Amino acid sequence: MIKVDLITGFLGSGKTTFLKKYAKYFMDKGMRIGILENDYGAVNVDMLLLNELRGDNCELEMVAGGCDADCHKRRFKTKLIAMAMSGYSRVIIEPSGIFDVDEFFDVLHEEPLDRFYEIGNVITIVNAKLEDDLSSDSDFFLASQIANAGKIVLSRTQLTDNAQIEKTKAHLQRAAEKSQLKIDVDMLCFTKDWDSLTEEDFAKLANASYATRSYVKRRTTDDSGYKTVYFLELPMKKADIKAKIDTLMSDDSFGNIHRAKGFFLDDETWYQFNATKEDFELNTMPVGQEVFIVIGENLNQDKIKEYMNA
Numbered sequence: 001m002i003k004v005d006l007i008t009g010f011l012g013s014g015k016t017t018f019l020k021k022y023a024k025y026f027m028d029k030g031m032r033i034g035i036l037e038n039d040y041g042a043v044n045v046d047m048l049l050l051n052e053l054r055g056d057n058c059e060l061e062m063v064a065g066g067c068d069a070d071c072h073k074r075r076f077k078t079k080l081i082a083m084a085m086s087g088y089s090r091v092i093i094e095p096s097g098i099f100d101v102d103e104f105f106d107v108l109h110e111e112p113l114d115r116f117y118e119i120g121n122v123i124t125i126v127n128a129k130l131e132d133d134l135s136s137d138s139d140f141f142l143a144s145q146i147a148n149a150g151k152i153v154l155s156r157t158q159l160t161d162n163a164q165i166e167k168t169k170a171h172l173q174r175a176a177e178k179s180q181l182k183i184d185v186d187m188l189c190f191t192k193d194w195d196s197l198t199e200e201d202f203a204k205l206a207n208a209s210y211a212t213r214s215y216v217k218r219r220t221t222d223d224s225g226y227k228t229v230y231f232l233e234l235p236m237k238k239a240d241i242k243a244k245i246d247t248l249m250s251d252d253s254f255g256n257i258h259r260a261k262g263f264f265l266d267d268e269t270w271y272q273f274n275a276t277k278e279d280f281e282l283n284t285m286p287v288g289q290e291v292f293i294v295i296g297e298n299l300n301q302d303k304i305k306e307y308m309n310a
Helices: 015-027 069-084 101-108 136-146 162-178 199-205 238-250 301-308
Strands: 002-009 033-038 058-063 090-095 117-127 151-155 226-232 256-266 269-275 280-285 291-297
Touching: 002 015, 002 101, 015 033, 015 090, 015 117, 015 151, 015 199, 033 069, 058 069, 069 101, 101 117, 101 136, 117 136, 117 162, 136 162, 151 162, 151 199, 226 301, 238 256, 238 269, 238 280, 238 301
Parallel strands: 002 090, 002 117, 033 058, 033 090, 117 151
Antiparallel strands: 226 291, 256 269, 256 291, 269 280
16 A cells, blocks of 8 residues: 655645655655645645656646635545556645645545555644734644644744744644644654754654544634635746735735745746745745735735735
8 A cells, every 4th residue: 555644734834845855755765756736726836846856756746726625625536546556655745734634534534545545644844933823713723733643843943942932832732722632732743953854853754653633623724714816927026025025914904914925037037935924935946937826814805916916
């Protein structure tokens, strides 16, 4: 049977960055890896970030978004059936930051997938600089994502201090308690700087396993206040992009924006950006696609579009 891992986490937590390192660990051991980008959105920019992994030992697949949850689940199952026939040693799934983790377990336990796959690990990525004033919906998604985790891996630990890390752990524990989830966050957390991960560290993470903890389920991605706004072929400039995103995230009249990400072309150079309220990253890329994506709660789509097109 093929082992299948889920790398989950809240919006902007760093799932794709971790996945690249995690997949390379298996590839360096000669394993053939299939990576499935499973996003609810209509455009998946994370596929471009993983392109450097593509080769004889790694293929990238995607579940097309832009449909309702039932349609998305059917596409997810169909894609996994096809991947089971492709000779992979391991399949790694990276979902949306507002993914319902129960969908992963439900689909893997259905015929015929239960004959093809064995669930390996559920690893939840959490930003060590987690915002403290998240909404109740956001806290529910956090709780649902750590409920089945074999390991909670904190990102960006090198950019903060122990006091903030402990604050983030305490927030996760409170979010769990709100959903009546019995879990010891401190015991599950892995806080080492990703740039200093060793072979031994990856071996431990590769055997993180998963859990089947119960919790009170309140919402799914279908009935939460989360929305996504997309802009295709929107002209952007390197000098302006951070200021535009800062304005969107600081002005509540646009809604509660948790993440902005995408690509743009400026002066014949492709740039990739990824922003949360705490962090902004801008990198050059060999290839790209002109797309600007905003994800958040209770978004004022008309106002966002008016501002971005001004």
